[in-house]
Amino acid sequence: MDEERKTEPAKSLMKGLVAGLIGGLVATAAKTMMEKMYPxxxxxEPDPPAVLAQKLAGHQLSASEETAAVETIHWGFGALTGAAYGALAEFxxxxxxxxxxxxxxxxxxxxxxxALPAMGLSAPPEEQTTRERxxxxxxHAVFGMVTETVRRVVRKTLG
Incomplete structure (x- = not known):
């Protein structure tokens, strides 16, 4: 009796990056929702992306400028870390x-x-509240699990 063997798709850096990037974006949305329930x-305390935006600008940002900068940093970081994870998972x-x-x-x-405490963007771990940590x-556990779930589905779809 012949057994069917599962064949693993050929490794592809580009497909891994794309699958991870999409996973990272979906996971960023999930992390955002979770932080609304458990902030x-x-x-x-200031949000680290807001502190970073102010430091990069070198001056006080208007409320709308800060919102745009924080969202760009938040979603960009989620997409980039998801893409890096997708590439790593591929190989x-x-x-x-x-x-x-x-x-x-x-x-x-x-x-x-x-990194954030070292860059002066948040308090060191020993000064953070238990709730914050x-x-x-x-x-972040939710971010990772959603990234992986979506990455796996997208990667399978890409062949």
């Missing part, structure tokens, strides 16, 4: 472990516990 900053499938939750948690650790970790 990380509840005591008037290193172990990166998709835990259905993407590991990716999301690693991203939270690298950004909210490492748990919200960030939970919303």
């Amino acid at each position: 990380p900053r509840t005591h008037g 290193y499938p172990a990166a998709t472990a835990k259905d993407g939750a590991g990716f999301g948690m690693a991203l939270a650790s690298l950004t909210h516990e490492g 748990t919200s960030e970790m939970a919303s």
Whole structure:
């Protein structure tokens, strides 16, 4: 009796990037919704993208300028990290472990516990509230899982 073998599609950097980018955009929407339900900053702490936008501009931004800059940074970062993840997953499938939750948690650790405090865009982890840290970790786990789910579907569709 012949067994059908599943054939894995040929590895493609471009398809991995596209699938990850789409996954990252959908995941950014999911993370945004999650943060509306369980916000990380509840005591008037500034949003890191807002602090970055002010630093990059070198002057006080108007409310509409700040909103546009924050949205651009937020969605751009989600798309770029999703694309990078998609490329990594294409050639290193172990990166998709835990259905993407590991990716999301690693991203939270690298950004909210490492790069953002180092750049002066947020408080160091030891000064962050428990709520802020748990919200960030939970919303990033959702980001990673949604990125992986969408990436997998899109990648399969691309062949």
